[in-house]
Amino acid sequence: xxxxxxxxxENHAGVLARVSQLFSARGFNITSLTVGETEDSTIxxxxxxxxxxxxxxxxxxxxxxxxxxxxxxxxxxxxxxxERELVLLKxxxxxxxxxxxxxxxxxxxxxxxxxxxxxxxxxxxxxxxKIDALIKMLKPYxxxxxxxxxxxxxxxxx
Amino acid sequence: MKKTGSEIIIDTLLDEGVDTIFGYPGGSxxxxxxxxYNFSDKINFYLVRHEQAAAHAADGYARSSGKTGVxxxxxxxxxxxxxxxxxxxxxxxxxxxxITGQVASKMIGNDAFQEVNITxxxxxxxxxxxxxxxxxxxxxxxxxxxxxxxTGRPGxxxxxxxxxxxxxxxxxxxxxNVEMRSYNPTIKGNIKQIQKAVQMILHAKKPIxxxxxxxxxxxxxxxxxxxxxxxxxxxxxxxxxxxxxxxxHPLSLSMLGMHxxxxxxxxxxxxxxxxxxxxxxxDRVTGKLDEFAPHAKIIHIDIDPTSISKSVNVDLPxxxxxxxxxxxxxxxxxxCDIKNWVDYVSDLKKKYPLSYTKSDKVIKPQFVIETLYDLxxxxxxxxxxxxxxxxxxxxxYKFQKARSLLSSGGLxxxxxxxxxxxxxxxxxxxxxxxxxxxxxxxxxxIQELATVANYQxxxxxxxxxxxxxxxxxxxxxxxxDKRYAGTCLGRQKNCKPVCAGPDKKCPDMIPDFKKxxxxxxxxxxxxxxxxxxKSVLKEVISIKEPVxxxxxxxxxxxxxxxxxxGAPLDKMLEHGLS
Numbered sequence: 044x045x046x047x048x049x050x051x052x053e054n055h056a057g058v059l060a061r062v063s064q065l066f067s068a069r070g071f072n073i074t075s076l077t078v079g080e081t082e083d084s085t086i087x088x089x090x091x092x093x094x095x096x097x098x099x100x101x102x103x104x105x106x107x108x109x110x111x112x113x114x115x116x117x118x119x120x121x122x123x124x125x126e127r128e129l130v131l132l133k134x135x136x137x138x139x140x141x142x143x144x145x146x147x148x149x150x151x152x153x154x155x156x157x158x159x160x161x162x163x164x165x166x167x168x169x170x171x172x173k174i175d176a177l178i179k180m181l182k183p184y185x186x187x188x189x190x191x192x193x194x195x196x197x198x199x200x201x
Numbered sequence: 202m203k204k205t206g207s208e209i210i211i212d213t214l215l216d217e218g219v220d221t222i223f224g225y226p227g228g229s230x231x232x233x234x235x236x237x238y239n240f241s242d243k244i245n246f247y248l249v250r251h252e253q254a255a256a257h258a259a260d261g262y263a264r265s266s267g268k269t270g271v272x273x274x275x276x277x278x279x280x281x282x283x284x285x286x287x288x289x290x291x292x293x294x295x296x297x298x299x300i301t302g303q304v305a306s307k308m309i310g311n312d313a314f315q316e317v318n319i320t321x322x323x324x325x326x327x328x329x330x331x332x333x334x335x336x337x338x339x340x341x342x343x344x345x346x347x348x349x350x351x352t353g354r355p356g357x358x359x360x361x362x363x364x365x366x367x368x369x370x371x372x373x374x375x376x377x378n379v380e381m382r383s384y385n386p387t388i389k390g391n392i393k394q395i396q397k398a399v400q401m402i403l404h405a406k407k408p409i410x411x412x413x414x415x416x417x418x419x420x421x422x423x424x425x426x427x428x429x430x431x432x433x434x435x436x437x438x439x440x441x442x443x444x445x446x447x448x449x450h451p452l453s454l455s456m457l458g459m460h461x462x463x464x465x466x467x468x469x470x471x472x473x474x475x476x477x478x479x480x481x482x483x484d485r486v487t488g489k490l491d492e493f494a495p496h497a498k499i500i501h502i503d504i505d506p507t508s509i510s511k512s513v514n515v516d517l518p519x520x521x522x523x524x525x526x527x528x529x530x531x532x533x534x535x536x537c538d539i540k541n542w543v544d545y546v547s548d549l550k551k552k553y554p555l556s557y558t559k560s561d562k563v564i565k566p567q568f569v570i571e572t573l574y575d576l577x578x579x580x581x582x583x584x585x586x587x588x589x590x591x592x593x594x595x596x597x598y599k600f601q602k603a604r605s606l607l608s609s610g611g612l613x614x615x616x617x618x619x620x621x622x623x624x625x626x627x628x629x630x631x632x633x634x635x636x637x638x639x640x641x642x643x644x645x646x647i648q649e650l651a652t653v654a655n656y657q658x659x660x661x662x663x664x665x666x667x668x669x670x671x672x673x674x675x676x677x678x679x680x681x682d683k684r685y686a687g688t689c690l691g692r693q694k695n696c697k698p699v700c701a702g703p704d705k706k707c708p709d710m711i712p713d714f715k716k717x718x719x720x721x722x723x724x725x726x727x728x729x730x731x732x733x734x735k736s737v738l739k740e741v742i743s744i745k746e747p748v749x750x751x752x753x754x755x756x757x758x759x760x761x762x763x764x765x766x767g768a769p770l771d772k773m774l775e776h777g778l779s
Contacts, residue, residue, distance in 0.1 A: 057332070098510075102507065102511060109506070109507050111329040111383060112329075112383060114383040
């Protein structure tokens with residue numbers, strides 16, 4: 044099962060290494076990780092997506108809390124939340140395929156951010172599922188390069 | 202007032218009440234040592250002969266007293282030599298602060314001479330660590346380090362200080378209060394959980410208390426005793442929990458686990474409620490996890506939430522300091538109605554006592570330990586190395602008090618005992634401190650004979666010398682068809698390739714420990730005859746200087762009972778394999 048943690052940490056050197064070490068020491072692969080400053084510049088937020096079973100994730104959550112540099116751990120796995128990811132795609136585009144691609148990009152409400160004679164760079168923002176669908180649609184044209192930011196996430200209050 | 206980094210370090214250590222440091226100098230801690238030199242009236246510095254020993258000595262100092270141990274090493278190899286000591290302290294929750302020198306700030310990352318990323322290396326084996334790049338942070342960091350090391354579940358903290366930071370200076374202002382927004386360990390147990398626990402305890406028919414190192418660390422042996430006596434529930438201890446309750450207390454079942462007593466293991470397997478106090482269900486305790494105490498519900502009192510439901514599923518967790526939780530429990534606990542169970546457990550004690558085959562021809566290791574107990578009556582600090590002698594000590598020395606056994610339980614570090622005994626002795630100058638050792642472990646930090654000789658630290662090293670790495674040899678004896686691969690310490694070039702045990706033609710053991718001791722100006726004894734054990738021990742105890750005794754013991758004696766690795770606790774070998 045995929046777990047999603049939002050972790051508030053002290054914004055200084057070495058914290059990322061401590062956090063990632065917890066996962067690697069148990070043999071878990073982090074599928075996605077984003078780090079950035081919060082509204083308070085002394086605090087960073089890490090959003091970590093990882094695959095594992097419940098027992099292990101429970102342990103990981105406690106271990107994260109145990110780290111001195113970790114201020115707060117929020118498990119976003121099963122709570123109402125908004126989840127977004129940004130992706131840049133460099134896609135082959137000939138004169139024949141360009142308009143087809145633009146049509147797909149429009150359907151996904153994504154943007155063309157660069158055009159060259161034989162390629163396009165597309166920027167897409169959305170839920171991971173949407174991003175995956177877009178990638179699937181563009182694959183036949185030939186994706187030359189792909190960069191994903193990983194998910195960021197925020198809990199919704201009803 | 203302006204102060205240099207080195208002065209800030211020493212000032213802050215003094216502020217934390219530090220009066221003893223173990224360490225070893227080097228290029229990147231010269232200025233710190235230079236400052237330390239000015240404070241020799243306030244801080245006793247002990248120059249060890251290997252940084253690993255500095256870490257273990259600080260550990261022994263801490264375990265014997267509850268105070269925070271301090272060690273210093275230089276960058277690079279000095280720092281890496283601390284690693285085993287830090288890992289040992291981390292596994293056993295020992296409060297310790299290690300200060301390492303680092304290459305100058307601007308050289309970090311350049312593969313400079315004696316540079317190593319020690320904070321990176323020690324992430325997984327310290328409770329926390331710091332690299333201090335600005336002298337202005339130094340005082341706060343050291344204050345935080347001590348706060349972190351000794352509070353919550355204690356542990357080692359490492360502070361890496363580049364050489365230029367030691368020399369730089371800044372305005373110095375003392376912090377009186379350490380506050381950290383990201384570190385607030387839960388100390389007080391939830392009262393509702395405690396009330397629920399009491400209900401579970403009063404309803405249980407076969408309850409058992411399982412006490413660990415947390416009892417010792419929190420200083421709650423009195424509270425534990427009160428709890429045991431008020432409730433009338435039998436109690437078993439982990440290796441590091443020994444001393445939590447006197448071994449010969451009527452309700453004590455002594456140690457459980459791989460080499461625990463048969464009665465403790467049988468009792469816990471049959472119990473219907475385990476009340477775990479400051480223990481962590483280590484694999485050497487539980488045996489095969491799926492078959493561990495199959496009928497028991499579990500109440501787990503622990504200050505560290507990560508210990509709870511880590512290996513066994515806990516029915517009622519209580520996160521908090523053992524002392525506070527036991528105090529609350531004692532307020533409301535009543536005598537349990539469990540006469541049948543207590544009688545049954547007492548019968549188990551009579552039926553399956555610890556025993557060994559006595560001999561008047563060859564020294565039995567158990568006999569040495571028993572005699573030591575008879576002579577000291579538990580009034581000594583017993584330190585061990587790791588291996589068979591450690592288990593015999595746990596089985597046959599009847600520990601009476603908390604902090605009277607110091608042993609590397611979690612990491613199982615050979616070479617721990619001697620330097621740890623040194624640290625304990627320095628902290629308790631008037632107490633008898635005995636390192637019970639094997640011939641293998643002793644040689645892992647034997648260089649410290651120089652330290653005990655120079656400072657006249659009167660540690661007694663009792664080597665139970667069987668010529669083997671005995672614990673591994675025992676496994677080979679029991680499970681590997683007596684194929685003694687790599688375990689004979691007497692093995693020489695012209696020995697036959699396959700050998701299944703000692704005989705008369707075996708060469709003399711190397712080294713001669715008596716001679717080694719004497720080379721270091723330490724008194725040495727060698728004992729071969731069981732008749733001499735008592736008189737020599739008596740004499741050794743009365744000597745106020747360091748002593749090494751080489752007991753030539755039965756070479757192929759095994760530690761029994763034994764739960765084979767991966768077997769359930771009640772499938773013990775009680776008399777070896779038939």
